[in-house]
Amino acid sequence: MSSGNQWIFLAMACAASLYGGWRCIRYFAQARLLSDVPTSKIRSAAQGFTELYGVLEEGPEAELRGPLTGKPCLWWRYRIEAEQRNSKGESSWRTVEKGVSEGWFGLRDATGSCLIDPRGADVRPLTRDRWEGRQRHPRGAAPAPGLLGQLLGAPGNYRYTEERLQVGQPLYALGDFHSSGGGRQGLDIERAQAAVIREWKGDFAGLLTRFDSDGDGQLDEREWQRVRLAAQLEAEDRHRASSAAPTRHRLGKPAERQPFILSSYGEDELGGRLRWLAAGHGALCLGGALLGAWFYVQLGGL
Structure with a gap:
């Protein structure tokens, strides 16, 4: 070889x-x-x-x-x-x-x-x-x-x-x-609230329609406070619905x-x-x- x-x-x-x-x-x-x-x-x-x-x-x-x-x-x-x-x-x-x-x-x-x-x-x-x-x-x-x-x-x-x-x-x-x-998941309210807000921002025109009370085409601090409060309530509702599911x-x-x-x-x-x-x-x-x-x-x- x-x-x-x-x-x-x-x-x-x-x-x-x-x-x-x-x-x-x-x-x-x-x-x-x-x-x-x-x-x-x-x-x-x-x-x-x-x-x-x-x-x-x-x-x-x-x-x-x-x-x-x-x-x-x-x-x-x-x-x-x-x-x-x-x-x-x-x-x-x-x-x-x-x-x-x-x-x-x-x-x-x-x-x-x-x-x-x-x-x-x-x-x-x-x-x-x-x-x-x-x-x-x-x-x-x-x-x-x-x-x-x-x-x-x-x-x-x-x-x-x-x-x-x-x-x-x-x-x-x-x-x-x-x-x-089945109620297994604990609620991280800050994370859940942020996830809802990101979802709403995907339709910013719809967000303005719901929360732009003065009609100036933007959200001021008072209006953003209302967005955050509504998102928190939405996150809590979703958690309750998920917990009730089998x-x-x-x-x-x-x-x-x-x-x-x-x-x-x-x-x-x-x-x-x-x-x-x-x-x-x-x-x-x-x-x-x-x-x-x-x-x-x-x-x-x-």
Whole structure:
């Protein structure tokens, strides 16, 4: 092997070691976090980063259907791959189309329900269909498993993958939890008053119509005092209306660099998978380091 090729392989080994080490640390940290965060009940969950476990239910939006199979679901993710062949006749697959739904859905446990915004989540669904066909977009559902499925889904130029979350399936959720309504929010009167005034300033002509009593086209100090008083009363009315509304719980992506996980697998199974992934990438890190050291020695580094 020439010296130039050895340098290339050394660089590749170092890159594999760094990548494996980074992924190992990340997966191990996620597995540790799963075991450290206690599972909460929806009704009594603390606000902020929270772990929930329950059963999937429909949300406020219309029923979804998988884009490739047409099957009803609460969430979907799909990928279409095209088969390619090189000059040697070797085949490989290239993704030509993919997508993921963003509609909200519900999670219920024994104490209540929570709406989930799946945008930005690491979703690990239980249901996954994969088959091949001759057309860019398949028609109808995925072939049934077994011999019949093999006959109907004969190998072709395209490979389809569709994953779904469906009503009644279990769901483990780790993300940012917030509740509104039910008298939960305290009133910061100065902030609420300022928000109302900013809203009214968006229609300044309407503000003048309501509070410019002398008709000079501007608001003097006495008129601004009336604006502030009216805004305070409006803020208090809005707070009372919000407090009278039923409590609503929502879970979404954390603002900080914390994981957002939605998984059909329980905490123990998911934690085990993450630890296996951490171990595999740790082995990649070690193997890359050893291989890099060997190439370094071959290049006369020691």
